[in-house]
Amino acid sequence: MDTFKQRIRKYARFMRLLLANKTYIYIYIKKRRAYSVDEFLNLLVYLHPLFCKGFCLKCFENDVLLLDNGATKIKVDMRYPVIAWEIFAEHIYELPKAIVGDRTYSVLDIGANRGYSALYFASLEYVERVFSFELFPDIAKKAAENLALNPHLNSKIHFHNFGLGATEQTITAYYLPERDGISSAHLSFLEQYAPEEREHIQSQQCVVKPASLVLQDCIESNKLRHIMLKIDVEGAEYEIMRDLSSHYPQIFEYVGIIMGDTHSGFIALLDILRPYSYDVYMAQPHTNGTCPFILIKQGWLKG
Incomplete structure (x- = not known):
C-alpha cells in the first residue's frame, strides 16, 4: 500500500505525463472507467518514450493501440507495451557500427513474440533476412x-x-494474453514474474522442434554465413544452447553476435558457450x- 506522499507523487507524475500529449488525454477520456490511475500511469511510462521517438497513434480499438513512426507500424496492448518500448524506444538490440562492420547479416530471432524484434531487425540496412521463431500460436497470430x-x-522475414x-x-x-x-x-x-496476475494465466498446446x-x-x-542470433525465450535459452552445442556446434562458426536475455543466470549460459570463444x-x-x-565472437571484429 502506497503512503499518502507516494500517492501524491504518483498522481503528480501521472498528470505531467498525461498533459505531455493531447493523444494521452484522448485515450484517458475513452478508457478512464476501465483503467485505474496506476494502470494508466504504467501505460504512459512506456508509451511516452515511444512518442518521443516519433511514433504517433493511428488507431485505438479494443484496448489495442496502432502506432506508426512513418517507417514501422505496430499494434500494442494498452496494459503492457513493455517489449515495444524496449525495442523501439530503448533500442536494446541496437549495435554500434564498430561491431556490425561492413558485413550484411542474417538474423535468427528466437522468441519472436509479437514480431517487434523481427520488424526492428528487418528495418536495418545491414540485415538481409530474418528467421523468426515463436512458440505460442496465439502470440504468433x-x-x-x-x-x-x-x-x-515482411518480405525480409521468414516467420515460424x-x-x-x-x-x-x-x-x-503458459502466457498472459494482455502482457507481451x-x-x-x-x-x-x-508465477515468479507476475504473481499478481496468477488468475489470468492461460495455457496453450505448443509445438517444439529441435533447435x-x-x-x-x-x-x-x-x-x-554472417549470422546474428537473438534469443529471448523465458528460460528455454539453456536447453536451446545445449542442444546446439551437442548436435550442431558448427553453428558457432557462423554466429558472430549473440544477444538477448537470460532468466536463470547469465554465467550458466556463458558456461555452455565457453568452448566457442565469445567475449562479453x-x-x-x-x-x-x-x-x-x-x-x-573472438576475432569477429577483425574479419
Whole structure:
C-alpha cells in the first residue's frame, strides 16, 4: 500500500505525463472507467518514450493501440507495451557500427513474440533476412498482424510458429494474453514474474522442434554465413544452447553476435558457450534474475 506522499507523487507524475500529449488525454477520456490511475500511469511510462521517438497513434480499438513512426507500424496492448518500448524506444538490440562492420547479416530471432524484434531487425540496412521463431500460436497470430502491417519489411522475414528446444514434442505452455513479455513453458516462471496476475494465466498446446535440426537446415539451405542470433525465450535459452552445442556446434562458426536475455543466470549460459570463444561485450544483471547481454565472437571484429 502506497503512503499518502507516494500517492501524491504518483498522481503528480501521472498528470505531467498525461498533459505531455493531447493523444494521452484522448485515450484517458475513452478508457478512464476501465483503467485505474496506476494502470494508466504504467501505460504512459512506456508509451511516452515511444512518442518521443516519433511514433504517433493511428488507431485505438479494443484496448489495442496502432502506432506508426512513418517507417514501422505496430499494434500494442494498452496494459503492457513493455517489449515495444524496449525495442523501439530503448533500442536494446541496437549495435554500434564498430561491431556490425561492413558485413550484411542474417538474423535468427528466437522468441519472436509479437514480431517487434523481427520488424526492428528487418528495418536495418545491414540485415538481409530474418528467421523468426515463436512458440505460442496465439502470440504468433498477433505477430502476423504486425508483420502484415509492414509489407516492405515482411518480405525480409521468414516467420515460424513453433518453438525451439532439444526434442520434437507438443507441450503445454503458459502466457498472459494482455502482457507481451511474459510467456513460458514453465508455469513457475509466470508465477515468479507476475504473481499478481496468477488468475489470468492461460495455457496453450505448443509445438517444439529441435533447435539443432531446424537451424542447421535453415543455415545450410539458405547458405547463411554472417549470422546474428537473438534469443529471448523465458528460460528455454539453456536447453536451446545445449542442444546446439551437442548436435550442431558448427553453428558457432557462423554466429558472430549473440544477444538477448537470460532468466536463470547469465554465467550458466556463458558456461555452455565457453568452448566457442565469445567475449562479453555487455551484460546487465537485474535484481529479478534476468540479464540482458551481448556476446561477440573472438576475432569477429577483425574479419
